Amino acid sequence: MLIHNSETRRKEQFHPRDEGKVALYVCGITAYDVCHIGHARAAVVFDVLVRYLRAKGYKVTFVRNFTDVDDKIINRAAEENRSSEEVAEDYMRAFSRDMDKLGVLRADFEPCATEYIPQMQDLIQKLLDTGHAYSTSGGNVYFRVRSFPDYGHLSGRDVEELKAGTRIDPSEEKEDPLDFALWKQAKAKEPSWPSPWGPGRPGWHIECSAMSQNILGLPFDIHGGGQDLIFPHHENERAQSMAASGGPFVNYWMHNGYVQVESEKMSKSLGNFVTVQDVFQRHLPEVLRFFLLGKHYRSPLDFTWPAMRDAEKSLKRIYQARSNLHLAVEESKGKDTPLPDELYEEARQLMSESRGNLDDDLNTAACIGSVFSLIRVSNRILENKGWRNSQHGAGLLREIQEHIRSVGLILGVFHNDPQSFLDELRRFKAEQMGLDLEKVESLVRERGEARQSKDFSRADALRDQLAEMGVTLQDGPQGTVWDVE
């Protein structure tokens, strides 16, 4: 498999540290607010990575942490007049609830920073012992950036240039403005832990160094996160870990691109935050997941409501096709008309292509494209009665059916029972439109009776009435079904 390594800025062939196993660490959230769609993208992207690696047969150990002690949590707690533990717990729960809805699998380890205080302290001590860190009279410990010559390599930054741009905060006791905190002295009413340097709490970056090293060992295979974490978080993490161990830290760095809203970065000041819950009000969670996978994970992704509607229609098309496929396979009769060879070739080509897309740096967008092409082939077979009912045709259709489902299980979309999905979508939308289901059903029934007695003008009038409510009708051999929009 090819993976784009942020450190080398190139795609590289993936070779795991241990044959058949993958050690993966992804930065999770700081638990101080509800998830927005950017969090969702990061989570979904790495969830697909995990699912794909497992489908390829790797034994994956996946770690995704929670930052549960941090300035932002402390501030939030102060605002809400409760403890930072409570705040963190609330938002960790909210995260898990949102991720479950999005079909993001739980990580094998979901450690909280506060569970690793002793390990962080050990690491800090080691950095002090080797001269990579220093403690101050105020009870702070800082990492000495100048002591690590490779600093800046991951993010492509030059230490001299960085220095030129820094501001010096006189309240800090740093030797150098680039130095960053490993341990922060406790202030009143803040959570703190005893330490050799006085009571305090860990700096932001040290938790990931401590947790990844303790759970996965060094160096581990893949470290992931959002693009914005490259600097300073991952740069600092890398510096600490490598300075302390004297060896390599991570073999492949993967970073997902931003989600933008109307072509702008989401930010509190612009007031354009879209939370996962906002989206769930208007669309099924699977639609959001499908939308997020519609573009390559490293590119910026622009969120808009019309784009969500398109995603919903596309997803519906796949489920519709799967539903048609399902019916055909069930009722195939088993006469024997051979299919043209080109059909087999095209279908098999597309099936291997869609897998290959994922192997190429997780190109989910291209993979979904291949699935749509495959659906076209499958529909063409379905349309031809001779092919559809032949043993050969049914065999190929079954192959396609299984393939689409297996790709769906990796992507975590369009893998549910098609009829259940279509029903759920219809129910969801009807509810949103505030439809009176009783009324709809009775009008549909009434129209059915009118049709039965060939009173087509009355039937059509009733259909128009329903159309005004946003209900469309589909007359089929088994009677009339209705849908919305």
Place this chain on the structure above:
RNA sequence: GGCGGCAUAGCCAAGCGGUAAGGCAGAGGUCUGCAAAACCUCCAUUCUCCGGUUCGAAUCCGGAUGCCGCCUCCA
């Protein structure tokens, strides 16, 4: 100011040197009492612009323009 990314049809989007995937919208058609849904077919001689390398470039190189991001907390 320093660093990085992006620019492909009305919209979204893949493409990584071999002659433009796919989705939405649109147009025809099959089906239907009429519809709808579903399905089929069609829909970029061309990839922001200008040069260059090459037998061959959306893809590589140089330049221009325009957007976005990072350099401070951030997925």
